[in-house]
Amino acid sequence: MRILTFSLIIFLLSVCGAVTIKPSNPDIFNNYTIGEIVLSVNAKTNIDLKPYLQYLGENKKFYTIYLINDISSLLNSGYIQDLSATIIKTDLSTVKVVLNVFMNSPIKYIEFNNASIFGYKELVNMISNKVDSILNISTISHDIEVVEKAYHDKGYILAKVTNVFFINKIQTLFFNIEEGRINSVSFEGLDKVNPKLLMRELKITPGTVFNSNYLNEDRNSLLKLGYFSKVSIPKLTPSETRSGYIDSIYQVQERKINNLQIGVEQLQNSRLSLALTLKFPNFRNTGEGLYFKGQSIFSTSANDYSYYLKYTEPWFLNRPIPLNVIFWNQVIEESINTTNITPVQRIGWETNAELNLMSHIQTIVGYSSEAVKDTNSTSSYDKRNLKLSILKNTTTELNNPLSGYKAYFTIEKGNNFFQILKFGGIDYVKYNFDYSVFYNIYKSDVLAFHFSTGYVLYNTQVQQLFEQDKFLVGGAYTLRGYDESYANISSAILGNRKILFNMEYRVLFTSWLQGALFADYGFASDNQINLSDLKFGYGAGIRIFTPIAPLRFDFAFGENNRFVLHFALGQLF
Numbered sequence: 001m002r003i004l005t006f007s008l009i010i011f012l013l014s015v016c017g018a019v020t021i022k023p024s025n026p027d028i029f030n031n032y033t034i035g036e037i038v039l040s041v042n043a044k045t046n047i048d049l050k051p052y053l054q055y056l057g058e059n060k061k062f063y064t065i066y067l068i069n070d071i072s073s074l075l076n077s078g079y080i081q082d083l084s085a086t087i088i089k090t091d092l093s094t095v096k097v098v099l100n101v102f103m104n105s106p107i108k109y110i111e112f113n114n115a116s117i118f119g120y121k122e123l124v125n126m127i128s129n130k131v132d133s134i135l136n137i138s139t140i141s142h143d144i145e146v147v148e149k150a151y152h153d154k155g156y157i158l159a160k161v162t163n164v165f166f167i168n169k170i171q172t173l174f175f176n177i178e179e180g181r182i183n184s185v186s187f188e189g190l191d192k193v194n195p196k197l198l199m200r201e202l203k204i205t206p207g208t209v210f211n212s213n214y215l216n217e218d219r220n221s222l223l224k225l226g227y228f229s230k231v232s233i234p235k236l237t238p239s240e241t242r243s244g245y246i247d248s249i250y251q252v253q254e255r256k257i258n259n260l261q262i263g264v265e266q267l268q269n270s271r272l273s274l275a276l277t278l279k280f281p282n283f284r285n286t287g288e289g290l291y292f293k294g295q296s297i298f299s300t301s302a303n304d305y306s307y308y309l310k311y312t313e314p315w316f317l318n319r320p321i322p323l324n325v326i327f328w329n330q331v332i333e334e335s336i337n338t339t340n341i342t343p344v345q346r347i348g349w350e351t352n353a354e355l356n357l358m359s360h361i362q363t364i365v366g367y368s369s370e371a372v373k374d375t376n377s378t379s380s381y382d383k384r385n386l387k388l389s390i391l392k393n394t395t396t397e398l399n400n401p402l403s404g405y406k407a408y409f410t411i412e413k414g415n416n417f418f419q420i421l422k423f424g425g426i427d428y429v430k431y432n433f434d435y436s437v438f439y440n441i442y443k444s445d446v447l448a449f450h451f452s453t454g455y456v457l458y459n460t461q462v463q464q465l466f467e468q469d470k471f472l473v474g475g476a477y478t479l480r481g482y483d484e485s486y487a488n489i490s491s492a493i494l495g496n497r498k499i500l501f502n503m504e505y506r507v508l509f510t511s512w513l514q515g516a517l518f519a520d521y522g523f524a525s526d527n528q529i530n531l532s533d534l535k536f537g538y539g540a541g542i543r544i545f546t547p548i549a550p551l552r553f554d555f556a557f558g559e560n561n562r563f564v565l566h567f568a569l570g571q572l573f
Contacts, residue, residue, distance in 0.1 A: 019071060020084040029087050032062045035094040042102045045079075045134055049101065052077055062087070062095055071099075078138025079104055104135040108171040114244075115177050117156060117209060126150055129173060140164050147175065155213035156180060158236075158246060180210040183245035185234075189252045193227050197287045200315060201225065210236070210246055222252070226281050229255040257281045265295065273297045273304070287314050303343060306330035322354040324366075334467035335492060336379065343375040344466050352387070362391040369425070372466060379464060384425035385414040399550050399571060400506075400514065401438045402446055406573075408434040414458075428458035430469075436573045444508035450573040452500040460496075460526070471498035471524045473535070476566035479522040481537025481558025493535065495525035501534075502572060506543075514543040518554065518572075535559060543571065 037058055039049060052073040055066035067085060074080055082102035090096050110131055112123050127143035129136055144161045151159035158180025166173050184206055187195055199205060201221040203214040215233055222231045232251035239245040261277040278292040289312035297304035309327045316323035327349045334344040352366025366387045373380030388411050395404035415427035432454040439447045454471050473493040474482035478500055482493065500522035507515045520537040523529055541554035554566040 019075070019082075021067070021071075022084070022086045026064045026067060026085075026087050029089065029095050030063050032089075032093055032095045034058055034060050034062050034097055035090055036096045038096065038098045040098065040100045042100075043106075043134075045103055047079055047103075047134060049074060049077070049079075056097060062097070067097070074099075074101065076138060078136040078140075079134050081105075104137070105166075105168050105171050107131055107133055107135050107166075107173050110173045111175070113174060113176045114179065115175075117151065117154070117159070117179060122150075123147065123175075127175075135166055135173065143175075147177070151179070155211040156209055157212050158210050162244075178244040181245050182206050182208055182210055183239035183242045183247050185248045185250070187250045187252050189254065191254055192285070193254060193282065194285045194287075197225070197227075197282070197285075198222055200320075204234075204248060210248070222250070226257055227254060228252050258283070288312065289314075304330075304332045306332070316353060320356075324350075324352050326350045331375065332468075335494060336374075336464055336466050344468075345371075345373055345375060346468070347371050348383070360392065362389075362393075364389040364391075367423075369423075372469070374466075379466075381463065381465075382425040383414055383428075383469070384423045385412050385428075386417055386423075387412045395438060399545060400446075400508070401436075401448075402440045402444065403438050405435070405437040407436075408432075426458060426463055428456060428463075428465075430454070430456040434573075441505075446504075446506045448504045448506060448573065450500075450502040450504075452498070454498045456496045458496075465496075467494060470494055470496055473498055473500060473522045473524040476552070476554065476568035477572065479520045479535055479537055479558075480518065480539060480554050480556035480566055480572075481520065481562070481564055482535060483564065493522070493524045495527075497526070497529055498522070498524040499529055499534070504572070512545045514545070514550075516541045516543065516554075518556075520556075541566075 034056060035058065037053070037056060039053075041049070053070045054073060056062070056070050067087075071083060071085060074083060080101055081104045084100045086098040086100075088096040088098065107129060108131065110124060110127075110129070112120065115123060118126075124130070126146045128139045129143060144164065147161055148159060151157075156179060158178075160178055160180075161175055162178050163176045164174065182204060185199065185202065185204070187198060190198075202218045204210060204218055219231050219233060222228060230251070230253035234248040234250045237247050237249070239247050258280050259278075261275070261279070263275055263277075265273050265275045273295045276294045278290075280290040282288070283290045289310075291308075291310040291312075293306075293308040295304075295306045307329045311325045313323040315321070329345075329347045331343050331345045333341045335341050348368060348370030350366055350368035352364050355363045355365060357363045364387075366389075368383070368385055368387065370383045371380070372383060390409045392407045393404070395401035395406060410430075410432045412428075412430040414429070415425050416422040432452075434450075434452045436448065436450045441447050456465070456470060458465065471494070472484070473479045475484035479493070484492075500520070502518065502520050502522075504516050504518045509515060517540050518538065521534045523533045523535055525533065535558065537556050537558045539554060539556035541552060541556075543553075544551040549569045550571060552566075552568045552570065552572070554568070556564050556566060558564060
């Protein structure tokens with residue numbers, strides 16, 4: 001425990017030095033009987049000082065050591081500025097002890113200099129010295145500890161009370177606080193990346209108060225940009241230019257981010273395709289990203305292909321609002337019913353922005369326009385819609401969540417917005433809800449559940465929709481033990497409504513190998529779905545973790561115990 005200020009120490013010494021005792025040699029009255037004790041206080045106060053007299057008392061023997069002990073006790077109370085003691089002989093063996101006490105001044109004001117994290121009322125409520133009470137010096141150390149602890153408990157671990165002093169003339173008690181404010185943030189190892197792109201991602205920036213709770217969050221924000229292979233926890237040093245301020249220094253290692261990729265990818269329908277990808281995540285050194293992807297399926301009987309161009313602006317209007325603009329042109333075989341498959345061309349564009357109106361909840365709004373037609377031009381329609389998506393994710397691992405949940409809801413409205421705003425195309429509403437929850441049962445064993453449901457509402461009398469605009473259940477990404485529509489169109493589970501349940505028990509054998517037991521229930525239909533309609537699939541699988549994504553092999557049994565081997569990238573949920 002420390003008394004912090006030099007002026008306060010001098011003040012205490014002056015208090016102790018101001019004690020006077022008369023006569024100067026009170027030992028001459030040792031062993032006298034105390035007939036009377038007079039405790040005279042210079043100011044009106046409700047503070048009872050008598051309990052501090054532990055040795056002196058009426059009808060007790062007087063000894064100088066008793067007097068010194070009680071004077072020390074009174075001074076240690078913290079309320080007293082000056083004190084004098086007079087011993088008066090009243091008869092042959094009796095003395096009268098007169099203690100003249102000069103109290104500290106009452107506190108009229110309390111000031112907290114440089115305090116911004118806590119409000120004035122919060123700080124006043126923390127300390128024991130109060131306005132309109134007598135200043136108590138002995139509790140100042142405790143007041144300092146209480147204030148500093150309040151800061152530290154909230155993560156402001158560099159905050160400290162540097163000094164405390166009282167000015168009698170204005171009867172004001174001052175607390176000077178250094179909160180640990182940041183003077184500068186710098187990045188050692190930075191070469192090509194614009195430091196402004198990094199600074200805007202941080203919560204701990206120049207002028208803010210350092211908070212240890214944001215350390216990992218800021219570091220992860222820098223890593224998520226994808227510009228670096230290494231980002232250190234910042235080194236904190238006292239500022240050489242501003243007293244009481246802190247300099248924060250990150251060690252970073254840039255990596256090559258622009259790349260060209262050529263490879264083979266598995267589509268959601270289990271077919272393989274040749275893919276060409278160009279990525280420019282920071283193509284103008286302003287944080288904007290540009291991505292291109294072209295795919296063509298490996299098949300002599302199909303002419304599936306797709307072109308995809310995406311522009312991203314993570315800070316739209318200089319606010320943390322990610323904006324995406326996407327263009328696409330694709331031809332892929334789709335089912336319009338469960339009797340035939342036809343090549344369908346989709347040409348369109350979309351723009352969306354992540355508003356994040358609520359803390360820890362992603363809120364994405366967007367508009368898209370798409371022209372849909374089969375290559376024979378026998379059926380076509382336009383889709384123009386507004387879309388709202390809400391996502392809550394409490395998991396911490398992307399490829400192998402151990403605990404937490406993920407909830408996703410989206411609504412897509414075509415043609416008009418409540419008849420207020422009309423933008424053409426077919427009139428429809430599409431809802432989709434998805435929920436996953438993970439329970440860490442034992443070590444790295446996880447029991448996981450997934451539920452998904454959806455409904456698309458449109459005029460079925462005058463309009464038919466292709467497969468991508470409806471719901472398909474069956475295959476490696478939905479209901480295992482059943483084929484995708486590509487494999488067997490006659491048995492495809494396709495409809496305007498869907499319901500899906502998945503359960504998995506995952507066991508991690510090594511850091512790169514995981515086993516799983518699973519059971520799936522699901523169905524899709526244009527009509528009302530009953531529980532008796534649900535298809536059931538079950539089986540076991542393995543996941544091989546790679547730097548890109550887990551390779552998933554599921555050995556599944558479906559209707560009539562028909563065996564299907566599914567291969568996919570990533571966890572099912």
